[in-house]
Amino acid sequence: MLDDVSHAPFSVISDGQKVPAIPFGDGGGIKGTVSKDQPFSGRGLGGGSRAQIYGTSIYGSGFPGEIARGVEGRGFPFVFLPVVFTSGTGQAYLYRESEYGEASYPDRPGGALQYFSVSPKSNITTIPPYTFRVISDNATIDYLHTALIYSCNRENANRFGVIFTAPEPYGLDSSADPSPLDAVQYYRASSVVLTLDGYNNTAAIDPTDTLVAAREIPGNVSKYFLNCLNETIGVTVPLIASSTGAYTYIPFNFGVWSLLLVWLGGIVLR
8 A cells, every 4th residue: 555655765876975765744844955066066955845836837936935936056955856858849948958967967956857657548539538658756656646546547637547658767858848838837947847738838838927817727637637637736745854854654544635625726836
């Protein structure tokens, strides 16, 4: 069962040393600057908490205290590096492989970028199918894949179930990779992103820092199912533990959480 294994800490490498990442944890770990002998020397490192997990659909969101678009020169409040996009249209700030390495860069905390797809099944031919994708580092994706299957496979989509693909490397086919236009929600200082194929959210590539309303989610997409994905990621995504090693553990029942999301159908994305 998920409760038996998924709350266990795992280690990622940051600033040349192992640090514990904890699913459901409060976060707040490290809080200092990157050492002089490490990549990104002098940038802020750590301090991000669970309460600061959510960004918006704009690349560069989810950084505590930051409102500008993009990730250029940013610190790492959650230790993990921001995702990098390999394809799409828009301004140069959306494509930062030159700064953070390609998607396959193995030394990012948690490993190279991976993704998996989530597609609710239906036999209603008048409702177009749709596919979400989750992109993040290898360790985070391994965890979220299990968490979302357990939480959202049985509830909030429809009685015909959900197709989850196995995690695979991101960036191998730039022509098919999600672009910034597909982003629905960023998390953990843009180090995790939930995308929707064909979303075409032009607000996400606006070159200004003004608040531009995101495009409405297409009507064929189940809001209950989207909320399940969004809230499960926000509650469970692994965070770096505080330097004291203390963290709050609250036993989490995915079945109860999913039922609660159905009842709270009015929950909206950040």
